[in-house]
Amino acid sequence: MPTRRRLLVLLFALSVIDLAAAQPSTDPLQSWNDGAVKKSITDFVSRVTTEGAPDFVPVAERIATFDNDGTLWSEQPAYFQAAFAIDRVKAMAPQHPEWKKQQPFKALLDGDMKALAASGQRGMLQIVAAAHSGMTTDEFSKSVVEWISTARHPRFGRPYTQLVYQPMLELLAYLRANGFKTFVVSGGGVEFMRPWMEKVYGIPPEQVIGSSGVVKFEMGADGKPALRKTSKIEFVDDNQGKPVGINRFIGRRPIFAFGNSDGDLQMLQWTAAGKGARFMGIVHHTDAEREYAYDRQSKVGKLDKALNEGTAKGWTVVDMKQDWKTVFP
Template sequence: MKIDLKLTQIIIIVILFIFTFSNVAMAQTITGDPLPSWNEGTNKQTIINFVENVTDPENPNYVAPELRIATFDNDGTLWAEKPMYFQAAFSLSRIRELAPKFPEWKDKQPFKAVLENDQDYLANITVNELLEIAMVTHAGMSQKEFEQEAKEFLDTAKHPRFNQLYKQVIYQPMLELLTYLQNKQFKTYICSGGGLDFIRLFSEEAYDIAPENVIGSNIFKTYEIVSNHSQFIRQPQLIEPINDKAGKPVNIERFIGKKPMLAVGNSDGDIEMMQYTVIEHQPSLALLLHHDDEIREYRYTKGTEKALELAKEYNWKVISMKQDFKQVFSFTSE
């Protein structure tokens, strides 16, 4: 068979061109801005420098992939927490349904606030009160029944201000940070004071974090087989410690068994997790999200006062939503 040398040369040139172009495109993707919704500044550069250093085998601060652990709080860190915790919103209708069976609720907080629609009280509900509501309103039912109720809420309920599904009121810059870390072989975990079972229902869809990588507060369950069907029944008792404040490091050690090298939070409930991350542990980085943008989200410091003070002592990076976030949500919130 006669071979056309000129045609062969053309084919080789085309193949080389495609190969070179593909490598350039790949290099542009790799070297592109990993955090496009963050404004340029010290905090953004600190994050990028940290991640690039610990993932560069030639860097003295290099850390092997199996030790690249990052923990994120959820409420107020990955998604909004105002005007009230989203899980509390989920439980409110259930309280009203059950109220006739519990007349004492009309004089007992936080149930009194729910029944009277006391928005000022509910806006400042504590993690412990949230868990009490979740425990009382969803105990006695099967895990499957709970999941069906929660999924219906997450698929239909909308935020009262932004008119978006609650599961869409997520901070775009934090999603980018999660993706950046995941692409750099970090193992990303949620470490929240909120209910474990509730967060697991949307963590994979929302954050690309598998259910087994969620650490949260939880209640006891019993295991039963009924009519040849296995099920878990939710019991009115919390498993200690609650995953808040000093409970966070305890549960991180219990469920991960390794110290995080990056921790992200937004409140006094995250102090111990961030201390645990940075004390006697280098390289490490802790980020504290500060809600100071009343135009695009909310402005508040209540419940974060101590964390803001300790940030100076421990060199935690305070992320200003107003200054550091070019965009807050995937939708326009202004």
């Protein structure tokens, strides 16, 4: 073939490749690898949204609930709200000189992680309570937004809101495009989550359910009403609390639910117990290179009983390493 003709053929081939690459993908779940897991999602959505089909579900009943920590964003090496609370206590320390001698605050301020760990769950609850109480809800919301915009993850060096899972963002959008109403149902503090979730997940504050403390109405010195946070716990939205929270704040049983730990088991069981088509999903963290690999022995996001039950009952278990093309945006 003459050189000029070869060149023309080559240029034509390259132009076709460039044109194909420029076309937007029509796959709404393009960060999910093709396979049984992805197919289980698309098949379920097709079944419940096809009018006249046996499993059709009216739009008003298409409720989807998602855990947050470890399901929509990362949760290692510690829950991100715990990192927020620790940073808040450090910032507040000058106004609390008594903390220099009072545990677990002394351990935190001294950087004694062994002593802090020894204080256990009770010690962490004290730190969280100190970081969350005393402020008005508006002041607290502002402190969360400021922290989210400046804090960085210790391993990845990225803002915490950049450690959301790209495949799950696509899943949320896909469900909403098919008439689902998406809710976050998390053990995290509801007022910690609400300031940023709409921007990051597209989920408005009224569709965020979480643990909450007692809030009191008061009139400020300026004569304006305010809501002030106290250190008293009102509701814990974890384990058995998740179905209770769904019943209290949503009023409909989900037909679609996703979690990643034993703390989500009861939400998945509650979803599965309903009539008609049901989808129960579990994110299994198996990718130590791109994120983390952990399950049964982890102190954060332990996945043991839920994995056993999900496997036995045929729930969709996402193998992060195998099923996701990418993890973070």
